[in-house]
Amino acid sequence: MPTAEPPARPIGRGAKVRTAVHAATVAELLDKGYAALTVENVAQRAGVHKTTVYRRWVDRDRLLVDALAEHMSADIPVPDTGAIETDLRALAHSIVQTFSSPTGQAILAAMFTGAAHLPEIAEARRQVFDDRLARAEPAVTRAIDRGELARDTDAAEVLKTLVAPIYLRLLLTAEPVDETTADNAVQVTMAAARAGLLRTASADVPASE
Amino acid sequence: MPTAEPPARPIGRGAKVRTAVHAATVAELLDKGYAALTVENVAQRAGVHKTTVYRRWVDRDRLLVDALAEHMSADIPVPDTGAIETDLRALAHSIVQTFSSPTGQAILAAMFTGAAHLPEIAEARRQVFDDRLARAEPAVTRAIDRGELARDTDAAEVLKTLVAPIYLRLLLTAEPVDETTADNAVQVTMAAARAGLLRTASADVPASE
Amino acid sequence: MPTAEPPARPIGRGAKVRTAVHAATVAELLDKGYAALTVENVAQRAGVHKTTVYRRWVDRDRLLVDALAEHMSADIPVPDTGAIETDLRALAHSIVQTFSSPTGQAILAAMFTGAAHLPEIAEARRQVFDDRLARAEPAVTRAIDRGELARDTDAAEVLKTLVAPIYLRLLLTAEPVDETTADNAVQVTMAAARAGLLRTASADVPASE
Amino acid sequence: MPTAEPPARPIGRGAKVRTAVHAATVAELLDKGYAALTVENVAQRAGVHKTTVYRRWVDRDRLLVDALAEHMSADIPVPDTGAIETDLRALAHSIVQTFSSPTGQAILAAMFTGAAHLPEIAEARRQVFDDRLARAEPAVTRAIDRGELARDTDAAEVLKTLVAPIYLRLLLTAEPVDETTADNAVQVTMAAARAGLLRTASADVPASE
DNA sequence: GACTAAACGAGACGGTACGTCGAGTCTTTGT
DNA sequence: ACAAAGACTCGACGTACCGTCTCGTTTAGTC
Numbered sequence: 001m002p003t004a005e006p007p008a009r010p011i012g013r014g015a016k017v018r019t020a021v022h023a024a025t026v027a028e029l030l031d032k033g034y035a036a037l038t039v040e041n042v043a044q045r046a047g048v049h050k051t052t053v054y055r056r057w058v059d060r061d062r063l064l065v066d067a068l069a070e071h072m073s074a075d076i077p078v079p080d081t082g083a084i085e086t087d088l089r090a091l092a093h094s095i096v097q098t099f100s101s102p103t104g105q106a107i108l109a110a111m112f113t114g115a116a117h118l119p120e121i122a123e124a125r126r127q128v129f130d131d132r133l134a135r136a137e138p139a140v141t142r143a144i145d146r147g148e149l150a151r152d153t154d155a156a157e158v159l160k161t162l163v164a165p166i167y168l169r170l171l172l173t174a175e176p177v178d179e180t181t182a183d184n185a186v187q188v189t190m191a192a193a194r195a196g197l198l199r200t201a202s203a204d205v206p207a208s209e
Numbered sequence: 210m211p212t213a214e215p216p217a218r219p220i221g222r223g224a225k226v227r228t229a230v231h232a233a234t235v236a237e238l239l240d241k242g243y244a245a246l247t248v249e250n251v252a253q254r255a256g257v258h259k260t261t262v263y264r265r266w267v268d269r270d271r272l273l274v275d276a277l278a279e280h281m282s283a284d285i286p287v288p289d290t291g292a293i294e295t296d297l298r299a300l301a302h303s304i305v306q307t308f309s310s311p312t313g314q315a316i317l318a319a320m321f322t323g324a325a326h327l328p329e330i331a332e333a334r335r336q337v338f339d340d341r342l343a344r345a346e347p348a349v350t351r352a353i354d355r356g357e358l359a360r361d362t363d364a365a366e367v368l369k370t371l372v373a374p375i376y377l378r379l380l381l382t383a384e385p386v387d388e389t390t391a392d393n394a395v396q397v398t399m400a401a402a403r404a405g406l407l408r409t410a411s412a413d414v415p416a417s418e
Numbered sequence: 419m420p421t422a423e424p425p426a427r428p429i430g431r432g433a434k435v436r437t438a439v440h441a442a443t444v445a446e447l448l449d450k451g452y453a454a455l456t457v458e459n460v461a462q463r464a465g466v467h468k469t470t471v472y473r474r475w476v477d478r479d480r481l482l483v484d485a486l487a488e489h490m491s492a493d494i495p496v497p498d499t500g501a502i503e504t505d506l507r508a509l510a511h512s513i514v515q516t517f518s519s520p521t522g523q524a525i526l527a528a529m530f531t532g533a534a535h536l537p538e539i540a541e542a543r544r545q546v547f548d549d550r551l552a553r554a555e556p557a558v559t560r561a562i563d564r565g566e567l568a569r570d571t572d573a574a575e576v577l578k579t580l581v582a583p584i585y586l587r588l589l590l591t592a593e594p595v596d597e598t599t600a601d602n603a604v605q606v607t608m609a610a611a612r613a614g615l616l617r618t619a620s621a622d623v624p625a626s627e
Numbered sequence: 628m629p630t631a632e633p634p635a636r637p638i639g640r641g642a643k644v645r646t647a648v649h650a651a652t653v654a655e656l657l658d659k660g661y662a663a664l665t666v667e668n669v670a671q672r673a674g675v676h677k678t679t680v681y682r683r684w685v686d687r688d689r690l691l692v693d694a695l696a697e698h699m700s701a702d703i704p705v706p707d708t709g710a711i712e713t714d715l716r717a718l719a720h721s722i723v724q725t726f727s728s729p730t731g732q733a734i735l736a737a738m739f740t741g742a743a744h745l746p747e748i749a750e751a752r753r754q755v756f757d758d759r760l761a762r763a764e765p766a767v768t769r770a771i772d773r774g775e776l777a778r779d780t781d782a783a784e785v786l787k788t789l790v791a792p793i794y795l796r797l798l799l800t801a802e803p804v805d806e807t808t809a810d811n812a813v814q815v816t817m818a819a820a821r822a823g824l825l826r827t828a829s830a831d832v833p834a835s836e
Numbered sequence: 837g838a839c840t841a842a843a844c845g846a847g848a849c850g851g852t853a854c855g856t857c858g859a860g861t862c863t864t865t866g867t
Numbered sequence: 868a869c870a871a872a873g874a875c876t877c878g879a880c881g882t883a884c885c886g887t888c889t890c891g892t893t894t895a896g897t898c
Contacts, residue, residue: 014843014844017843017844038883038884038885039884039885039886040884040885048844048845049844049845049846049847050845050846050847050886051844051845051846051847051886051887051888052843052844052845054885054886054887055843055844058886059885059886060884060885060886109331122318122383123383125381126381126382126383129381129382130382160374160377160378160382161374161397163377164373164374164376164377165369165370165373167373167376167377167380167381168369168372168373168376168377169369171376171380172334172335172338172376173335173338173339173369174331174332174335184406187401187404187406188370188397188401188406188407191400191401191404191406192396192397192400192401195396195400197393197396197397197400198397223874226874226875247852247853247854248853248854248855249853249854257875257876258875258876258877259855259876259877260855260856260857260875260876260877261874261875261876263855263856264874264875267855268855269853269854269855432848435848435849456878456879456880457879457880457881458879458880466849466850467849467850467851468850468851468881469849469850469851469881469882469883470848470849470850472880472881472882473848473849476881477881478879478880478881527749540736540801541801543799544799544800544801547799547800548800578792578795578796578800579792579815581795582791582792582794582795583787583788583791585791585794585795585798585799586787586790586791586794586795587787589794589798590752590753590756590794591753591756591757591787592749592750592753602824605819605822605824606788606815606819606824606825609818609819609822609824610814610815610818610819613814613818615811615814615815615818616815665857665858665859666858666859666860667858667859675871676870676871676872676873677860677872677873678860678861678862678870678871678872678873679870679871681859681860681861682870686859686860687858687859687860
């Protein structure tokens with residue numbers, strides 16, 4: 001939850017600062033990386049004074065998270081191709097494209113590098129991720145409605161199964177992630193879904209089919 | 210394993226220091242977390258002087274990575290139950306147990322929190338992971354030999370498919386990981402393997418079937 | 419006078435710090451001596467933080483020199499008794515008193531102990547000394563005007579001849595310097611001056627006599 | 628075997644070390660200056676291990692003083708021209724030459740830069756100086772015997788009067804010291820001596836003339 | 837259109853940790 | 868038995884950045 005000021009007096013004023021600092025933060029992050037990201041540099045890049053930054057964000061980490069959250073929460077194209085498989089493929093490709101770029105790499109790294117301390121931050125990271133998942137859920141829901149997937153299919157589970165191998169490669173192994181990776185993920189996910197392995201919790205203890 | 214000292218003189222000498230500092234590092238990490246991990250504190254805890262630490266490790270981060278690498282490269286029980294499914298289940302459970310403990314959490318976090326800068330460090334992290342995977346591969350190989358899995362099954366691929374959902378939950382969503390998570394992962398992996406989706410690269414361009 | 423404010427803001431602010439640190443520096447110097455003079459101790463004594471000291475003075479040595487320069491450049495009573503001999507005597511006594519005290523000893527020692535490296539510092543030391551000489555010159559000038567000394571008498575030369583034996587004893591031999599030393603110096607100087615040995619450079623190549 | 632080795636082991640060995648270290652010390656001092664003179668460098672330059680240096684000299688400062696004392700106590704030409712004035716002139720010129728060279732400057736500086744702490748060191752410095760003076764005293768004594776100077780002339784006083792202005796310039800003002808400086812010093816000293824101002828302490832009281 | 841209060845610019849400051857350097861000491865090993 | 872080799876302790880150095888504080892200077896909204 002970024003700065004939510006109820007319309008007191010200062011309305012149109014700080015918005016420009018906020019935007020400028022956000023941009024500067026992400027830019028610095030991309031240029032120098034997390035370790036070398038100083039508040040002072042960000043401030044200077046934003047054409048603003050250090051104190052001003054501290055007036056709006058308690059912390060360097062909070063600033064980062066806020067900036068990234070905003071940066072990520074933008075345009076996520078939720079695909080709707082009419083078939084779950086192509087939808088998932090579009091989704092997977094979009095993730096791959098987002099994070100296999102240098103920019104994406106930097107962002108990913110930053111989200112983990114400024115992480116452990118402050119549960120607040122881990123929480124922020126989780127939220128960003130959850131948010132993205134939530135936005136994609138309708139694709140699964142539609143598939144269920146279309147009868148492509150079983151009624152008790154767990155949308156979140158489907159999506160997690162889809163993205164897990166991609167993130168694994170992005171975060172742990174250094175393998176290049178490309179369309180093939182994405183496609184494989186789709187196939188595995190579809191196989192699992194069709195096998196009835198991605199159902200809602202209550203159905204985890206499989207009785208019949 | 211990380212620091213391979215060619216048998217110079219100081220074999221029996223510095224070894225004690227090395228061990229003590231490693232232990233102190235991990236201990237501090239668990240106690241205070243990455244952010245509050247000071248070289249000075251580590252040194253003190255190891256009953257050693259700060260400069261001595263700097264003589265052996267260039268950097269705070271390098272020290273951490275080295276300590277963790279050693280800490281992780283220990284006892285990994287490679288299961289051999291006679292059936293691939295139970296082997297995978299054992300493997301998955303072992304990961305879950307390792308990292309769902311507070312200790313494991315701290316280590317995981319640390320491995321990512323000291324990350325982005327120094328590709329050296331990302332590399333170290335990758336190596337630790339790869340190492341663990343490599344040790345588990347025989348389980349898959351044996352299954353192939355037993356005829357449980359297709360001849361062209363990609364062992365690494367199988368294992369990645371297995372662990373991906375677990376790490377996803379550990380790193381991105383904050384969901385509790387438990388036996389259920391592990392079991393689900395096993396089932397998905399088995400389904401994918403049986404569907405012929407986890408074959409070696411050359412077979413990725415499907416000809417037959 | 420609103421327009422006459424070149425010295426921007428930080429005038430009244432840092433001045434207090436500057437003074438406090440100067441005082442603390444001299445105090446520490448006197449208490450512990452040059453070798454044991456720590457920036458940290460000085461800072462603490464001044465009720466200021468180490469970094470603040472480093473913000474204003476590049477170096478421990480620079481700090482010392484600066485502090486001493488200020489300390490020495492204070493009130494130097496230029497005597498004016500109406501006769502050159504008594505003026506010189508007053509001057510000599512003043513030097514003796516200044517430097518034969520423990521305090522003076524410490525300062526003297528410090529001025530040389532923090533010396534050789536950094537020509538900057540040798541320069542500073544020279545300046546302090548020159549400054550003191552320059553302030554005393556009027557005494558000689560007046561004597562010339564009164565006809566006590568020859569018109570081409572070199573004031574600086576006179577003063578150097580006066581102080582040389584005193585500093586010799588202070589710096590090289592460890593003899594106690596007292597009034598007798600001072601008086602002897604005066605007599606020697608007077609004798610030399612009257613013998614026309616302390617004339618300006620142009621007269622250094624003596625033609626007459 | 629015991630009789631076959633007259634200059635046993637520890638005698639011939641240590642002497643060489645001593646000499647080498649002394650030389651290395653002075654060399655380092657001249658090259659880098661006092662501030663940058665480390666025991667380790669000296670040891671290395673002498674082809675000896677640090678520990679060995681510490682076995683023979685308690686201290687860095689003690690080492691320096693010892694080395695310099697040896698270095699200075701060498702060849703001091705005590706002039707004997709048959710006339711006090713020319714003797715003094717020779718003496719003064721010799722001092723000027725010794726210390727106006729870069730080498731001499733470095734030595735001088737070093738003698739003061741390692742000074743304040745350890746009264747032991749100030750003492751050593753004093754001794755070096757006293758030694759030089761003592762060696763020169765015969766020149767004055769001979770002059771007294773020849774009847775050039777009054778019987779109660781204080782030889783030490785004469786010499787100090789002679790060297791004082793030279794050292795003043797060397798240590799305090801940065802003026803170049805040359806033959807002129809030396810000659811002036813001689814003239815002043817002679818004037819003072821002839822005026823009966825440089826007599827032994829007991830004669831300081833009587834005002835006869 | 838002037839007035840007032842919040843936001844900003846500027847910059848020093850206290851504080852924590854960093855990584856470095858050199859002085860001396862201690863231990864191990866070779867001769 | 869001695870000394871070369873080198874690791875270790877200790878203390879200080881100077882640096883970087885964090886986050887705080889104070890004080891003057893805009894500037895935006897209200898009257």
